[in-house]
């Protein structure tokens with residue numbers, strides 16, 4: 001579906017999405033976007049995905065509001081991503097919002113900028129939601145309360161970019177808890193992400209999740225489900241997220257048991273599993 005899209009317009013903007021992810025986003029907008037709701041890019045960073053959205057809308061000659069949200073704060077990874085940028089020192093001291101604006105300069109009037117999801121107050125239906133900000137339970141909850149609430153049943157698509165990330169287990173848990181309200185639209189192979197289609201309204205009373213009080217049985221079911229619905233390349237990260245969910249709860253015994261079980265099942269002691277080992281050793 002996505003091989004023909006030419007991404008040369010990105011012109012070196014650093015990004016963490018794979019080409020497959022960006023091309024799929026372009027094609028999805030080209031083929032499925034109805035304009036019934038806005039497009040929201042949560043965790044837009046330097047604007048690569050936002051630019052793909054703008055270019056896709058331009059391609060299909062459609063106008064719709066785009067919300068782009070980030071803290072725009074310099075972090076460790078900026079050190080690598082912007083290492084050769086001539087204005088690196090400026091971004092280090094002032095954040096990279098100016099860089100986002102420069103990258104999106106041809107489309108900036110169509111974009112509503114939100115500096116930090118904690119400051120967002122969405123009032124409009126959302127048709128396309130890209131989520132790369134569920135970095136804590138707090139931001140995960142904000143995405144649900146503010147943005148899942150605005151989705152349009154039978155119309156909206158949600159991209160969970162961190163579906164295989166081991167440090168954000170609430171992504172898999174939320175996707176499981178809402179499994180009856182979505183179906184898997186596309187698991188993007190060379191990436192950590194999965195697109196979901198929103199098929200029916202999530203009742204308001206389910207839009208608040210107390211992650212730390214969820215029963216163990218629900219957590220374990222969530223990860224079994226996440227492994228079942230995703231492609232194999234995502235499994236190591238998802239298995240590691242399962243262990244991580246108990247490390248966050250400071251349940252060392254359960255986390256250690258799971259870590260051993262996954263290694264016994266054949267997951268390699270490398271990458272995330274070495275990181276987990278260190279975290280387990282540090283856990284009191």
Ligand SMILES: C[S@@+](CC[C@H](N)C(=O)[O-])C[C@H]1O[C@@H](n2cnc3c(N)ncnc32)[C@H](O)[C@@H]1O
Nearest residue numbers: 015016017043045069070071072116117132133
């Ligand atoms: C992994 S990076 C995003 C990468 C980008 N989606 C890409 O693929 O190139 C995650 C982003 O989330 C942003 N972020 C973290 N906490 C946030 C918050 N509370 N509100 C908005 N953005 C946040 C970070 O600044 C960072 O740019």
